Amino acid sequence: MAENIVWHDHKVTRAERASIKNQKPCLLWFTGLSGSGKSTIANALDVALYQRGYHTFLLDGDNVRHGLCRDLGFSDEDRVENIRRIGEISKLFADAGLIVLSAFISPFASDRRMVRNLFPEGEFIEVYLDTPLETCEARDPKGLYEKARQGEIRHFTGIDSPYEAPSHPEVRLDTSVMSVDACVESLITYMVFRELITR
Template sequence: MSNIVWHNHKVTRAERASNKNQKPCLLWFTGLSGSGKSTVANALDVALHERGYHTFLLDGDNVRHALCKDLGFTDSDRIENIRRIGEVSKLFADAGLIVLSAFISPFTSDRRLVRNLFPAGEFIEVFMDTPLDTCEQRDPKGLYEKARAGEIRDFTGIDSPYEAPERPELRLDTSSMSVDECVNALIDFLIGNQLIR
């Protein structure tokens, strides 16, 4: 690493964001499989796009098809997965974008590592606080059924822990809130914190 030198860009992060008339930030959707992370993140992405904001959505399954296709689901692989996503999210935010990341991200320490990459107020932890029984009833990918049958090991919420955020910026429960209600709560938060107008 001694021969690697950081190259400073002439166009600053603030200038890139100003050019887009928005403030960069990262909305980090965390929660169990089936809690609504991807669904709500996608709906928010559409809502922000329709309002003219520049966004990018990173989704757990999609990222594992390319950037993280060499990783499995052991604890160490999950940690590396989140580390990579955090760095990519930071690059997108440095480009002036509003970034939405939808990942189970079960470990508090990993989410803290990503938070620490961002200036204060730009990391928004969105805890999809949907109960396990609701997620398991939905089972959109059939993963809970496979985990219960022992066909999948280290599955979060079954035989691998999920460390729930203690103080997320937003807590949403899709067992009692519609997708539209979740999106409205997120938009209100972004407006209230002057991240969008």
């Protein structure tokens, strides 16, 4: 860490930024294999929350790698750094009073725990897209599984790189048997139950 850096407190507090938006900041962290439905469900929830008048921001794995994390590859070390950066960015958005949706494979439990520890109790919601590998591979929306099976892509999660499934996620969804609308309704219901939104 660089020396001679001092934290500067803001005049407007985190609570005040959230209060003016009439909402409670939090992070919904969508994790799961490629093709499990993370981006699709996160996008659909983003629209549903926006239509209800909530202030949100969506962070997507591919989009972030076009800018903030374009210098990173897919080695284990780069994946850790990718998630660390996303965790810190998510925290800043939450500090601004937003409901943050982050859709990343984030295969390692330690990385997800690292992000959870950045947030106050109850503000990190792990959403596990528990969709079977066979379903994800059959979908293969970007053709990545085929390339991984042919050896054209190395360190591909679920093929030659492990995915450590969450043991106790706040929400578990399986898009092989649940529609997008059903998944969004489950998430809205959970957020209402936790008093993060009021419907």
